[in-house]
Amino acid sequence: MLLDVQDLRASLGGRPVLNGVSFSVMAGEFVGLIGPNGAGKSTLLRALLGLTPADGAIALGALAAAHVSARERARHMAYVAQEREIAWAVPVEMLVGLGRSPHRPSFASLALADRNAIDAAMRKMEVDSFRDRAATELSGGEKARVLIARALAQETPLLLADEPTSGLDPSHQITLMRLFADLATSGRSVVASLHDLGLAARWCTRLLLIDAGRIVADGPPDEVLTAQTLRDVYGVEAFFGETAGGLIVQPLDLVAVDTGARP
Numbered sequence: 560m561l562l563d564v565q566d567l568r569a570s571l572g573g574r575p576v577l578n579g580v581s582f583s584v585m586a587g588e589f590v591g592l593i594g595p596n597g598a599g600k601s602t603l604l605r606a607l608l609g610l611t612p613a614d615g616a617i618a619l620g621a622l623a624a625a626h627v628s629a630r631e632r633a634r635h636m637a638y639v640a641q642e643r644e645i646a647w648a649v650p651v652e653m654l655v656g657l658g659r660s661p662h663r664p665s666f667a668s669l670a671l672a673d674r675n676a677i678d679a680a681m682r683k684m685e686v687d688s689f690r691d692r693a694a695t696e697l698s699g700g701e702k703a704r705v706l707i708a709r710a711l712a713q714e715t716p717l718l719l720a721d722e723p724t725s726g727l728d729p730s731h732q733i734t735l736m737r738l739f740a741d742l743a744t745s746g747r748s749v750v751a752s753l754h755d756l757g758l759a760a761r762w763c764t765r766l767l768l769i770d771a772g773r774i775v776a777d778g779p780p781d782e783v784l785t786a787q788t789l790r791d792v793y794g795v796e797a798f799f800g801e802t803a804g805g806l807i808v809q810p811l812d813l814v815a816v817d818t819g820a821r822p
């Protein structure tokens with residue numbers, strides 16, 4: 560077990576945002592965190608990282624998160640934030656290299672293993688062709704890919720990503736989902752918040768549906784993404800299909816509001 564969360568509760572601005580969230584993540588899972596705007600997905604990810612104060616118990620492997628140093632935590636899990644702002648005009652390669660910090664002494668030069676991890680991460684996210692460019696001068700989607708590459712270079716058992724596909728073109732969305740699925744197949748785990756239910760349905764091994772700070776469904780995509788659930792939680796009607804590659808879910812329209820008026 561890579562991550563265990565019990566009864567997580569958090570408040571922001573005096574309002575409860577997480578209302579008792581419990582789940583575990585095993586090695587080999589690609590978990591999609593889905594739910595409407597404001598449901599608490601980012602807050603949950605940030606609480607797992609210790610960035611948002613929360614009550615409850617978080618265990619990283621066999622250790623209580625509270626007893627794990629920041630450096631050890633960064634060796635256990637990497638994080639891709641929703642915000643893609645890059646403040647420093649450093650070359651892309653250097654930014655991706657920051658992902659190696661938890662693995663090497665401060666100010667030490669890069670070892671061969673670090674170089675290999677950085678190169679592999681840049682290749683996977685297709686950012687190696689602009690490795691020498693200033694990270695501040697990239698497009699939104701390119702910045703996103705560089706920040707994901709930095710997290711990949713960290714080579715952690717667990718990767719947390721907040722809306723990693725937003726701003727990516729369809730080809731790079733699929734590249735990313737395939738990469739996350741491959742990481743899971745190789746025994747690592749990914750927890751990614753996603754708004755694209757089609758991508759979530761097709762690539763995730765498991766979905767956690769959050770609504771108003773609570774997990775309201777947890778299971779394989781075809782069990783979580785039902786017509787009734789999409790009506791209840793998102794207020795949308797959707798098309799469902801089945802292909803050899805998996806489930807297809809495409810939201811089509813808002814649920815018709817019954818005004819009670821007679822025709």
Ligand SMILES: Nc1ncnc2c1ncn2[C@@H]1O[C@H](COP(=O)(O)OP(=O)(O)OP(=O)(O)O)[C@@H](O)[C@H]1O
Nearest residue numbers: 571572573576594595596597598599600601602603
């Ligand atoms: N710094 C803050 N202060 C007060 N309230 C906050 C703060 N950050 C988030 N919230 C509130 O907490 C709730 C959950 O926000 P969160 O960002 O976790 O939602 P989310 O599910 O990630 O949403 P989205 O899909 O829009 O990114 C929202 O109601 C939001 O307004």
